Amino acid sequence: MKMPKIITKNLNLWYGKFHALKDVNACFEDKRITAIIGPSGCGKSTLLRVFNRMNDLIEGVKMKGEVLISGANMLAKEADLVNLRKKVGMVFQRPNPFPLSIYENIVFGEKIHAEKIKKSRLEEIVEKSLDSVLLWNELKDRLNKSALSLSLEQRQRLCIARLIAVKPDILLMDEPCSALDPQSTQRIEELMRELKKNYTIIIVTHNMQQAARVSDDAGFMLLGELIEFGRTDGIFTTPQDKRTEDYITGRYG
């Protein structure tokens, strides 16, 4: 049974005159991992950034169409962007913890979103969030240490924990493992499988094997178009479009 979490309808995006997304129609299902693949500049990161309206920060951006998240159009004038960014968290290529303590990193969002919170409540959030990224046991005795003292993998986990602390529904991941070694990559992938029980995850990756391993659904983008979208096993064994086939078999270019 399909449970759509994000639906895009005729989504178009321009950076000035550059048409970066062309009539993207897709349905991202709840509690599944969807991978978006495609060559550099195909629009996959742009698409990801539409989902929490991060592109708004870029000058000259124009969008048309609809992006329904849990039924509400996020491109509408009345869209609640503060709530959107709480519900839709983003993990980046380079883990980017704040130069604060581990503890402060986790409670940062909660402190902004709520005015006065009890200390015990914050402690509970820190434990839960770190626990959900499997860092609690490792870090519980050094929560006041700087987040910058952590390894790259731990930092990336911490960044995910920082999102989870504000109770999102959707996690967007833009090349979350490209700065990590293969073992850390594997552990982050395991974490993603764990997290999809509670969240909708969309990952952009250049690593085809990673997309094939970790995702349930996959979309292939080329020159701003979503060429093919479907179950991952189908996309990687029997793609329907010649362009998808050429890209995933390395014939593109």
Add this chain to the structure above:
Amino acid sequence: MERHFDEELKELHKDILKMGALAQEAIFKSVESLKDRDKVKAQEVIDKDVYIDELELEIDEKCIDLIARYQPMAGDLRFITTGMKINAELERIADLSVDIAQRALELSDKPLLKPLIDIPKLSHVAQNMVRDAIDAFVKKDVELAKKVVLSDPEADKLRNFVQNELINDYMAKDPNTASRAVPLLLAARHLERICDHTTNIAEDVIYMVEGKVVKHRLEELK
């Protein structure tokens, strides 16, 4: 864009074709040895089988190596995985040809029970099927592969014919004919099994080309 990988895939393709040619030769010679009561030819089939076994291992190793080094996807993945399966089917076909050659040896010193009529017909069906299946693989020809799959019932029918005749007209009437009837019955059975393995090859070709699974789903052929 031509990839280095394409060169390796071409090599694999060549090896599978070679395997196909060897299997075809084995069937042809084994059937000839049975018809002509030719011990030398039968022995040739048996002796040559070790080369086919070696080639099977080589192809298998090549496929595993390609998967490990290139992590193929889509059409490449389907080609390599079906290549492995076709390789195994061809090796089994060659083994069954050895079985036929052994039946030919068993019969070579005994007077012929009856003139062979349906076994040559069956061997004709089998050889055509194998030839077409390999052609379908080479040309990526789905229609030809379908034709192969649809020919299999003909082989089953001929095998039943041979079996009924040998049991009812010979062994039931005179048990002393058994030593000459059983090898013929087995030869028919070996040929029919060759057709079954060939059907598998044809089904694999359809998967390789179209990504469609028709194995155990005959209705998909329409």
